[in-house]
Amino acid sequence: MSLVPPPIPETLQRVGPPRKKIYILWTEMANDDFIAWWLQTEFGSQMKRNIFDVKHQSECWDHFEQVAAAQDGTPKAHHTPQRLHFTQQAWMERLITFITASRLPFVLIEHPEFRALIEIARLAPSMPEIPSAFTVRRHLREIVEQRQYTLLRKLPQGAKLSIALDCWTSPFRQSFMAVTGYFLDQEWNYREILLGFEPLHGSHTGAYLSTVLLNLLEKYQVVHRVLTITTDNASNNGTLLGSLQEAVESLELPRHIPVIQIPCIAHVIQLSLKELLGQMDANPRNDREEMEWVEEGTRARQENRKIVVTLNKV
Numbered sequence: 001m002s003l004v005p006p007p008i009p010e011t012l013q014r015v016g017p018p019r020k021k022i023y024i025l026w027t028e029m030a031n032d033d034f035i036a037w038w039l040q041t042e043f044g045s046q047m048k049r050n051i052f053d054v055k056h057q058s059e060c061w062d063h064f065e066q067v068a069a070a071q072d073g074t075p076k077a078h079h080t081p082q083r084l085h086f087t088q089q090a091w092m093e094r095l096i097t098f099i100t101a102s103r104l105p106f107v108l109i110e111h112p113e114f115r116a117l118i119e120i121a122r123l124a125p126s127m128p129e130i131p132s133a134f135t136v137r138r139h140l141r142e143i144v145e146q147r148q149y150t151l152l153r154k155l156p157q158g159a160k161l162s163i164a165l166d167c168w169t170s171p172f173r174q175s176f177m178a179v180t181g182y183f184l185d186q187e188w189n190y191r192e193i194l195l196g197f198e199p200l201h202g203s204h205t206g207a208y209l210s211t212v213l214l215n216l217l218e219k220y221q222v223v224h225r226v227l228t229i230t231t232d233n234a235s236n237n238g239t240l241l242g243s244l245q246e247a248v249e250s251l252e253l254p255r256h257i258p259v260i261q262i263p264c265i266a267h268v269i270q271l272s273l274k275e276l277l278g279q280m281d282a283n284p285r286n287d288r289e290e291m292e293w294v295e296e297g298t299r300a301r302q303e304n305r306k307i308v309v310t311l312n313k314v
Helices: 031-038 042-047 059-063 088-102 106-110 112-122 133-152 206-219 236-249 265-278 295-313
Strands: 023-025 064-069 075-079 161-169 175-184 190-200 226-231 260-263
Touching: 023 031, 023 075, 042 064, 088 106, 106 112, 133 190, 161 206, 175 206, 190 206, 206 236, 226 236, 236 260, 260 265
Parallel strands: 161 226, 226 260
Antiparallel strands: 023 064, 064 075, 161 175, 175 190
8 A cells, every 4th residue: 555645845856857846856955854754755664764865986976866756755866967058159059950950941040039039038037948849839829819819809890801711732631721801990900810720621512611611700709790701713612602691691680791702813813824725735846855055045035134124114
């Protein structure tokens, strides 16, 4: 039967991994308090003697500290990070290692945000704690949602907003739908907000996309405030718009204005050019590519470039 861990005196220091601190540090100055606590632990009560106050001859112990587990008193050796001394050369080497190991561009060093990060770290009274990737991701999500709600509060009472949808697939076959909102605030300032960057799974049917969009609009309570939706000309967007219309009509709002679908002009131009270029036939006269460097051709290209530069100035 395991013993209940005894209370840890405030005079003893906790050490260990960040945010855990699962070990109690032994030092010569805190020997009496440490041993009095440790002898009450499950491991110490079996030893019944001080095993910490010994002299280690090996130099490797210079980088370790003697600790005991806070839960049961099991003795451990805790690695002590070697204290570094700042030199400009060491600082430069650390920067180079950080950039090359992370495969980052060298211009990062000149970025204002990187320098602002260094400046705020210098203001800390002690070495700032470096958070985990999970913690940074969670804080980023909270900050984004907070700023989204703050920006949406600028939408005037009774006013409408327009949204644009853009679906795309990454090179890793991961699909997403970006939902962007646009509106004018009380002072007629143009506002733009990314309402969501939603992952998509399975077939991208109109019914499925409308479910994703409705959940997002309901989250921000703006289902009834959508005026227009800008989409491409894919057939599934017609089903999406119909589902959104039904959801808005079910609210039975007075003076309801149907949601207007606006085709994306960029997509219309792309389809038109694709159709036009498909009607054009290219019949090259030469049998092989020209591989020789012709000086006269180079001179002609330079003349044409001068003409283009002149026209751009007009």
